[in-house]
Amino acid sequence: MTAAKVVEPVAGAAPRTLRVALVGNPNSGKTAMFNALTGSRQKVANYAGVTVERKEGHLMGPDGRRISILDLPGTYSLRARSPDEVITRDVVLGRLISEPAPDVVVLVADATNLRLVLRLGLEMKAVGIPAVVALNMIDIAERQGLDIDVDRLSRELAMPIIGTVATRRRGMQDLVLLIEERAAASAGAAPSAWREPSAIELRALHREAERIHKACVKPPKRPDTFTGRLDDVLLHPVAGILVLLGVLFLMFQAVFAWAAPLMDLSNSGFEALSAWVGTLLPEGILKSLISDGIIAGVGSVVVFLPQIVILFLFIILLEDFGYMARAAFLLDKIMGGAGLHGRAFIPLLSSFACAIPGIMATRVIDNKHDRLTTILVAPLMTCSARIPVYTLIISAFIPRQQVMGFLNLQGLVFFGLYAAGLVSALTVAFVVRKIFWRSDAEPFLMELPAYKTPDPLNVLRNVLQRAQIFLQRAGTTILSMMILIWFLCAFPGAPSGATRPAIDYSFAGMIGHAIEPVLGPVGFNWQMSVALIPGMAAREVAVGALGTVYSISGDNTSLLGASLAHQWSLASALAFLAWYVFAPQCASTLAVVKRETNSWRWPIIMFLYMTALAYVAAFIVYRIAVAFGAG
Amino acid sequence: MVQGLIVAVIVACAAAWTIWHMFLRGWLRKRAAAKGDCGPDCACGD
Numbered sequence: 001m002t003a004a005k006v007v008e009p010v011a012g013a014a015p016r017t018l019r020v021a022l023v024g025n026p027n028s029g030k031t032a033m034f035n036a037l038t039g040s041r042q043k044v045a046n047y048a049g050v051t052v053e054r055k056e057g058h059l060m061g062p063d064g065r066r067i068s069i070l071d072l073p074g075t076y077s078l079r080a081r082s083p084d085e086v087i088t089r090d091v092v093l094g095r096l097i098s099e100p101a102p103d104v105v106v107l108v109a110d111a112t113n114l115r116l117v118l119r120l121g122l123e124m125k126a127v128g129i130p131a132v133v134a135l136n137m138i139d140i141a142e143r144q145g146l147d148i149d150v151d152r153l154s155r156e157l158a159m160p161i162i163g164t165v166a167t168r169r170r171g172m173q174d175l176v177l178l179i180e181e182r183a184a185a186s187a188g189a190a191p192s193a194w195r196e197p198s199a200i201e202l203r204a205l206h207r208e209a210e211r212i213h214k215a216c217v218k219p220p221k222r223p224d225t226f227t228g229r230l231d232d233v234l235l236h237p238v239a240g241i242l243v244l245l246g247v248l249f250l251m252f253q254a255v256f257a258w259a260a261p262l263m264d265l266s267n268s269g270f271e272a273l274s275a276w277v278g279t280l281l282p283e284g285i286l287k288s289l290i291s292d293g294i295i296a297g298v299g300s301v302v303v304f305l306p307q308i309v310i311l312f313l314f315i316i317l318l319e320d321f322g323y324m325a326r327a328a329f330l331l332d333k334i335m336g337g338a339g340l341h342g343r344a345f346i347p348l349l350s351s352f353a354c355a356i357p358g359i360m361a362t363r364v365i366d367n368k369h370d371r372l373t374t375i376l377v378a379p380l381m382t383c384s385a386r387i388p389v390y391t392l393i394i395s396a397f398i399p400r401q402q403v404m405g406f407l408n409l410q411g412l413v414f415f416g417l418y419a420a421g422l423v424s425a426l427t428v429a430f431v432v433r434k435i436f437w438r439s440d441a442e443p444f445l446m447e448l449p450a451y452k453t454p455d456p457l458n459v460l461r462n463v464l465q466r467a468q469i470f471l472q473r474a475g476t477t478i479l480s481m482m483i484l485i486w487f488l489c490a491f492p493g494a495p496s497g498a499t500r501p502a503i504d505y506s507f508a509g510m511i512g513h514a515i516e517p518v519l520g521p522v523g524f525n526w527q528m529s530v531a532l533i534p535g536m537a538a539r540e541v542a543v544g545a546l547g548t549v550y551s552i553s554g555d556n557t558s559l560l561g562a563s564l565a566h567q568w569s570l571a572s573a574l575a576f577l578a579w580y581v582f583a584p585q586c587a588s589t590l591a592v593v594k595r596e597t598n599s600w601r602w603p604i605i606m607f608l609y610m611t612a613l614a615y616v617a618a619f620i621v622y623r624i625a626v627a628f629g630a631g
Numbered sequence: 632m633v634q635g636l637i638v639a640v641i642v643a644c645a646a647a648w649t650i651w652h653m654f655l656r657g658w659l660r661k662r663a664a665a666k667g668d669c670g671p672d673c674a675c676g677d
Contacts, residue, residue: 286634289641477652483645 017058017066018183019100021091023124024108025117026074027325027449029136031055033108033166034071035458037176061180062173070102076116078123079196084363092129093194103183105131106175107159108166111141111148112450114217118209121157127194130186131159132178138163139170140450144227145220153216167320167455227450234323240330247323251314252418253411255307255387262306267559270299285490293486293548294479300547300560301540302474304388305467311384312466313459315352320454324349329448338426339433340377341370348374348425351381355589359596369437373429375596376606379589380425380582382418384470385539389580390417392543396561397573420581424613473540481541485548488530508549522579522615523572523622532583539586571625578621584610 022030038057055071072091073084080086087096094101107124109117124131133154135141141148154161162178164171197205234240274295281287318324328345335344343365351358358378365371382390391414398410485508494502503509511533512526519529527549535542543560550563564573584590590603597603 284634285638289638476648480645480649480652483642484649487642487645 017068018061018104018180019068019070019102020179021070021072021102021105022108023072023088023092023105023120023131024074024136025076025110025113025120028074028108028110028113028117029166030071030074030108032455032458033106033134033136033164033172034069035461036166036169036172037069059176061176063180065180067176067179070099075120077120078127078194079202089194092124093127103130104179104186105129106179107131107133108136109133110449111135111138111163112144112146114148115209115213118157118212119205121159122205122208122212123194123197125158127192130182132175132182133157133159133161134164134166134171134175135161136164136166137450137452139165139168140452144450147218147220149216149218153212156212156216167452167458230451231326231448234326235329237333240326244327244330247318248418249415251311252415253408254314255310255411255414257408257411258310259306263303266303266306267299270295270303271559273299288490289483289486292490293482296560297482297485297544297548298474298479300392301388301478301544302471304391304540304543305470307387307391308384308470309463309467311387313463316459316462317454320452320459322449322451325448335426335429338430340374340426340429341365341367344370344374347378348381351378351383354383354385355379355381355586356592359589359592362596369433372597372602373432373437375593375602376432376609377425377429379584379586379606379610380421380428382421382581383539383586384466385586386417386580386583388540388543390414390577392546392561393564393573393577396565397568397570417577417581424581428609428613478541478544482544482548485545489549503549521622522618523569523575523626524579524618525568525572527567528572528576535583539580539583570630571622574625574630575618575622579614579618582610582614582617584614 022034024030034055034057038059056068057071058066058068061067070091072088075085075088077085078089078092080089090096091099091102092105105124107117107121109121121131121133135148135150150161150163160178160182162171162175164175166172234243274291277290277295278287281290315324318327328342328349331345332342335342335348340348344362347358347362347365349358355378358381359375362371362374362378365374394410394413398413401409403409403412488508488511489503489506491506494500494505498505504513508530509526512530515529515532516524516526519532524532527546530549531542531545533545535545546564547560550560550567568576584607590607593603593606594600
């Protein structure tokens with residue numbers, strides 16, 4: 001006879017860590033609950049062998065027992081359709097070799113939208129998974145006038161239930177107590193075997209969920225008019241699009257207007273640091289490395305931190321408020337017209353931060369062709385690494401003036417570059433679908449979450465995380481690249497009797513002059529050509545590279561923007577911007593495409609088509625600008 | 632002379648770090664994942 005092995009705690013020894021997994025539908029507030037339970041004690045990694053994010057945190061229970069919390073990817077059913085859902089199912093059922101089965105599963109349910117989560121709850125009940133239900137966003141459900149019979153729901157699901165408001169940390173202590181009780185009550189119990197349900201079983205499950213929903217959830221006597229009234233405007237085909245454009249426009253205006261004083265301050269700081277180093281060190285290569293390489297290079301990238309923080313502050317606020325899902329709904333028709341699936345919105349939106357998570361997020365798209373199309377166009381969305389490049393060139397060449405009395409011209413150009421990325425992504429998707437994969441678009445279903453007041457702490461934590469990622473890159477990848485670029489720019493020195501600046505004789509000068517004939521027709525000088533090479537590591541490194549190249553060139557102006565305004569023509573600057581709208585220069589993105597498609601074919605196609613687009617766009621922009629006398 | 636030595640060390644470290652970060656690290660993790668050495672606490676990029 002085999003029996004489940006229960007480890008008895010040894011007297012005096014610390015009890016075993018209690019393992020808890022958070023499961024629920026997408027947008028049910030799992031991550032907010034994870035943050036509320038674990039605070040900053042989190043560790044983000046990936047599951048072995050797959051690119052599904054694994055978030056684990058921990059807390060101490062009231063009796064001092066360590067509780068480990070695992071935030072699992074959102075799912076509607078144990079019948080997994082995507083790699084993320086497979087991970088959730090396998091962890092919940094204890095099938096994943098690298099992940100011990102959780103002692104308790106917390107089913108996070110959106111109290112305002114219980115219909116879909118009930119099916120998942122019934123599936124878990126059928127296999128006997130020890131679980132508790134957290135009725136999250138219970139405050140919004142109460143405000144909407146929903147009457148939930150919690151006792152009956154608890155009996156139907158055979159799981160204890162507790163109301164929570166994760167964003168306000170309401171109900172967290174009670175939830176922890178409930179988890180411990182449930183763990184104690186179900187110690188040693190193992191879930192029974194699970195098998196894929198048949199179509200008949202699925203329909204039966206769905207009917208059962210409908211019956212429970214009808215019996216336990218009474219619709220409000222007086223429907224919530226706030227969400228409805230707001231949605232009447234925000235989801236209106238015309239007014240909604242106008243509001244969306246207004247919101248995006250405000251966001252890009254703010255990025256420039258609000259960040260300017262902070263950037264000026266940051267610039268002054270780096271100048272002062274450089275001057276201070278100059279007083280400490282004697283003239284020589286060490287001083288050149290620190291001033292021209294490290295401070296000028298890294299500093300020229302770090303000054304863009306305020307803009308990145310402001311951009312992400314907007315994105316996170318809009319997401320927490322519940323507006324992003326509405327934006328997806330509004331854009332679905334436009335994206336559908338371009339041959340993209342509605343589910344592509346989230347990957348494309350993620351690509352505004354970085355194409356890598358965006359490409360990884362395409363796994364939510366089931367259809368292979370829809371997914372490949374989204375992967376191919378994701379890098380055309382303006383990622384945050386392009387911001388330093390755009391802002392540097394715009395600040396240097398576009399005058400800081402008002403248009404029509406209230407619009408900031410620099411912000412307008414910035415908005416235009418984002419729009420160019422979006423339009424080109426839609427156009428490429430349209431062409432790809434027309435040429436390669438002619439098939440009917442699949443319908444897009446998504447839930448619109450209730451509007452919520454964003455939690456300031458949650459927003460702050462997410463913004464700080466973004467800032468940390470940016471600074472970490474500046475302190476690691478960018479720093480090391482800047483040192484190497486400085487080396488290429490400083491060695492070998494000029495020969496005796498040299499007539500040109502020393503950098504012309506350096507390795508960087510040689511490389512730049514070698515590439516120049518290819519990029520000359522698009523208006524790039526050799527310094528611009530050199531900057532494109534390290535930009536392969538990370539796009540923003542191009543800015544640091546320009547900083548180092550011009551610093552070593554001995555340009556008298558202390559600010560990089562002023563140097564460029566002095567050395568480049570407007571036509572070249574605009575061509576450089578056009579190049580960066582399409583630039584395929586990010587080795588990590590190409591590596592992720594290879595990994596996600598399991599083939600070299602698609603990264604090669606992506607690199608070739610984006611390079612061709614970048615070259616053609618830069619060429620056209622340069623020639624038109626020259627024709628208008630900007631050369 | 633001393634300045635040259637310090638600069639040489641810094642440049643060598645930067646080169647080593649770049650090679651490690653951009654090429655070796657990913658390759659080693661991929662190999663570890665293929666062997667199944669990646670435990671639940673693995674922070675690999677795969």
